[in-house]
Amino acid sequence: MRMYDIIVKKRDGGELTKQEIEFFIEGYTNGDIPDYQAAALTMAIYFQGMTQEETAILTQAMVDSGETIDLSAIKGHKxxxxxxxxxxxxxxxxxxxxxxxxxxxxxxxxxxxxxxxxxxxxxxxxxxxxxxxxxxxxxxxxxxxxxxxxxxxxxxxxxxxxxxxxxxxxxxxxxxxxxxxxxxxxxxxxxxxxxxxxxxxxxxxxxxxxxxxxxxxxxxxxxxxxxxxxxxxxxxxxxxxxxxxxxxxxxxxxxxxxxxxxxxxxxxxxxxxxxxxxxxxxxxxxxxxxxxxxxxxxxxxxxxxxxxxxxxxxxxxxxxxxxxDLSQLPSAAHDIEVKTEQGGFVSEIDAESIGVAAMYLGAGRATKDDQINHGVGITLKKKIGDEVKAGEALVVLHSDEEHPDTSIEKVKQAYTISSNKVDAPTLIHKVIK
Structure with a gap:
């Protein structure tokens, strides 16, 4: 079996067999298949997709590439x-x-x-x-x-x-x-x-x-x-x-x-x-x-x-x-309110920007070597659909810095205030079994 043939088959829209997928995963994991051939196959998959059966076989092959955790000693359905x-x-x-x-x-x-x-x-x-x-x-x-x-x-x-x-x-x-x-x-x-x-x-x-x-x-x-x-x-x-x-x-x-x-x-x-x-x-x-x-x-x-x-x-x-006594949990040195200059209703919150603001405070990692600061973070005071008056706080930043300007700016960018009231977003969209 050759990796070249597997790449060409998927490039042309073919369905890979169990043997072909297992050959690829095993060979790539142990270093027999080089990065450039693995890259070619993943790009072919990106454009051609995989059937349900191919995807299940690929997943099982990745499971089998290492250890599995045996939880059989635990009583009951886990x-x-x-x-x-x-x-x-x-x-x-x-x-x-x-x-x-x-x-x-x-x-x-x-x-x-x-x-x-x-x-x-x-x-x-x-x-x-x-x-x-x-x-x-x-x-x-x-x-x-x-x-x-x-x-x-x-x-x-x-x-x-x-x-x-x-x-x-x-x-x-x-x-x-x-x-x-x-x-x-x-x-x-x-x-x-x-x-x-x-x-x-x-x-x-x-x-x-x-x-x-x-x-x-x-x-x-x-x-x-x-x-x-x-x-x-x-x-x-x-x-x-x-x-x-x-x-x-x-x-x-x-x-x-x-x-x-x-x-x-x-x-x-x-x-x-x-x-x-x-x-x-x-x-x-x-x-x-x-x-x-x-x-x-x-x-x-x-x-x-x-x-x-x-x-x-x-x-x-x-x-x-x-x-x-939850007050014993780690806390930050400063609590800083981020206020809105405009009254109205919260119509949007860019959740990702709030997350990034928390990361800049030290709550997350930009690189894997960064240290987490457990005490810093953000408390939201207003969420989508809430009324807000000019000068009211949107969030409170819990910061060890007195002037966390980058986080303040990120929070301001995250909030959209409108004159018309909007409904809070639907929380649970669908259940799939």
Whole structure:
């Protein structure tokens, strides 16, 4: 078998066989196939696409290129969630305890952030002492005992994807639908869950800016999961403005804890219950979505979800007093209001610009070597549809700098004020099974 023939076949619109795809992934991972031939094939895929079967085979080949995590020692049906990323996305810290509160095991492998704010692990490290690196036996023990553990990805998961993504990033083929979907799903499948719920974002703060593109990606990933033996559901949710009111690290942990204590932040609460409901139905704890939603909503009110969060923090050696008294979480030296000069109604918020403003404060990483400042961040005072008067604050910046001019400018650019009232964007656009 020659790589040349595989490239030409895909260039001309042919469907690659299982043997051809596996030959490519294995050869590229071990260095037998050079970058220029891999680049040629990915560009051919970019233009010609792949069938559902080809995409599933490609994904499985990337899973098989490295280690897979065996979670069979964990009792029960293990359900994972994955978000395609957004601004103020603290859903994991609400959904994990919610799902755990009804006895469904959540064994979550997460990463660090490169971008607007820290990733899941960085945010958790706002809690003093909390350990996100642990031995596999301890990870499994924590899930069996407390139904929830979150740890850094260990081992050599889907190395073919890592190598292929680095190549795609520099040759202009990142936004190929089968390659994006295969990249995301290969890591999820290698992580060992029985079922998966995907939170696919759409809008100004999302990777996919249009609903059409987001739906196409969601369908592609659901097809991959189902074709490879994992029940998969995708929820398409809005990212035309940040989720909730907090963007950062410690302040996102604070807001998530408040939701678990019953605080009514509508978009965060609704999306968390939506995702958790689908997870628990996939785990067959509930027979239908409505029953799941009702019970999980009760667990936000009666303290069971918050109790699950406390147990999780304690089991990973986090200082629980910081959860019981949220004022102990890291905070910044200065709180700076960014005010509007114009009255009216908030008609648009460029979520990505808010995220970038948070990064400039130190909440995220511009390069992988940057250090996260857990105490800085942004609190939104106005969201889409809200009335605002001239001189009123749009956001509060939590900054260690007294004059964070770049972040102030980014926030001002992010907000559009109009004379006519507009409705808040639809939060949940579609559910795909």
């Amino acid at each position: 359900v994972d969630k994955h978000s395609t990323g957004g601004v103020g996305d603290k859903i994991t810290f609400i959904v994990g305890p919610l799902v755990a509160s009804v006895g469904v095991p959540v064994a979550k492998m997460s990463g660090r952030g490169l971008g607007h704010t820290g990733g899941t692990l960085d945010k958790l490290e706002s809690i003093r002492g909390l350990e996100i690196e642990m031995e596999k036996d301890q990870f499994i023990k924590n899930v069996n005992e407390h139904k929830l553990a979150v740890a850094g990805q260990t081992g050599n998961l889907a190395p073919a994807d890592k190598k292929l993504y680095a190549l795609r990033d520099v040759i202009g083929t990142v936004d190929s639908l089968p390659l994006i979907a295969g990249s995301i799903m290969s890591k999820k499948l290698a992580s060992g869950a029985d079922s998966i719920v995907l939170d696919v974002k759409t809008g100004s703060g999302a990777f996919m800016k249009t609903l059409e593109d987001s739906e196409a990606l969601a369908r592609e990933m659901v097809n991959i999961g189902n074709n490879l033996g994992r029940n998969t559901v995708a929820v398409i949710s809005d990212m035309n403005q940040p989720l909730g009111f907090e963007v950062g690290n410690a302040n996102e942990i604070k807001e998530a804890a408040e939701i678990l204590q019953g605080k009514k932040v509508e978009d965060l609460r609704k999306l968390s219950l939506e995702i958790a409901s689908h997870m628990t139905v996939l785990a067959e704890v509930f027979s239908n979505y409505e029953e799941a939603y009702q019970t999980l909503e009760q667990n936000l009110e009666n303290g069971k979800a918050f109790a699950a969060f406390r147990k999780f923090v304690q089991a990973q050696h986090g200082d629980v007093s910081m959860i019981d």
